[in-house]
Amino acid sequence: MVSEGDTAPTFTATVGTSDHEPFDLDEQVGDGPVVLAFFPGAFTPPCTNEMIAFQERAAAFDDAGATLFGISADSPFSLGAFREEHGIEFNLVSDMGGDAIRAYGLEMDIADLGLHGIANRAVFVVDDDGAVVYSWVADDPTNEPDYEAVLDAVESA
Numbered sequence: 001m002v003s004e005g006d007t008a009p010t011f012t013a014t015v016g017t018s019d020h021e022p023f024d025l026d027e028q029v030g031d032g033p034v035v036l037a038f039f040p041g042a043f044t045p046p047c048t049n050e051m052i053a054f055q056e057r058a059a060a061f062d063d064a065g066a067t068l069f070g071i072s073a074d075s076p077f078s079l080g081a082f083r084e085e086h087g088i089e090f091n092l093v094s095d096m097g098g099d100a101i102r103a104y105g106l107e108m109d110i111a112d113l114g115l116h117g118i119a120n121r122a123v124f125v126v127d128d129d130g131a132v133v134y135s136w137v138a139d140d141p142t143n144e145p146d147y148e149a150v151l152d153a154v155e156s157a
Contacts, residue, residue, distance in 0.1 A: 001105035004135045008036075008126040009103035013071070016079020016092040023069075023093045025100075025126075032065035033133070033157035034126040035150060038106050038119040042074045042082035042092075046142045050121065053147055055088050066125075066154040069093050071100055073118045095119070106137065123150050127157040 002009065008025065015021040028034050037054060039047040051070050054061075061068050068090040072079065079092040093100075101107050101119045109116045123145045125134035134153030136145050 001137065002103075002124060002132055002135060004132055006132045006135075008034075008124065008130050008132050009100070010130075011095070011100040011103055013100060014076045014094045014096075016074070016076045016083065016094045018080055020076045023091070028067055028069075029126060029130045030128050032067060032128065033154045035061065035066055035068045035154060036071055036104075036124045036126065037069065037145075038071045038101065038104065038122045038124075040108075040110070040118045040121060040141050041072055041115065042078050043085075046121070046144065047072070048082075048086060050144050051082070051088050051092070052086055053144065055086070055090065057147055057151065058090055060151055061154060064151065064154045066157075071095055071119065073098060073101060108141070110141075121145070125150065125153040125157055133157045 010025045013023045070092040076094040106120045108120045121138040121141045123136045127133045
């Protein structure tokens with residue numbers, strides 16, 4: 001599990017837009033704090049609530065110089081539809097292969113729903129040096145993060 005003070009594991013994935021652009025965390029680090037918000041699955045009620053809550057605070061994150069990314073094991077197509085349906089303007093990243101999910105120690109299964117290798121809900125803030133300055137992992141994936149604590153971490157990074 002990744003903790004505060006660790007170097008953030010870097011990874012590549014695909015941005016969930018109609019263009020399916022490549023995503024590389026290395027290219028994001030160094031231009032202000034990066035917020036990585038891992039979530040179990042698009043279109044589920046807790047995940048929808050979380051991504052909408054981040055969208056409602058997107059201007060505050062932007063004002064603090066942060067770049068926000070939502071990350072899940074969903075396909076780029078699903079994430080693109082999810083963004084469009086809910087008016088999410090920040091990028092959602094598809095980690096279908098689970099590389100980032102495993103690197104951050106977040107892999108979990110919800111066997112009752114037939115979900116395997118998905119991300120537990122977690123938020124990490126990475127500073128310009130690539131260090132994790134904030135780490136929160138849900139005890140229960142239906143729990144949402146403390147959004148003000150995440151914003152405070154960004155403002156302190």
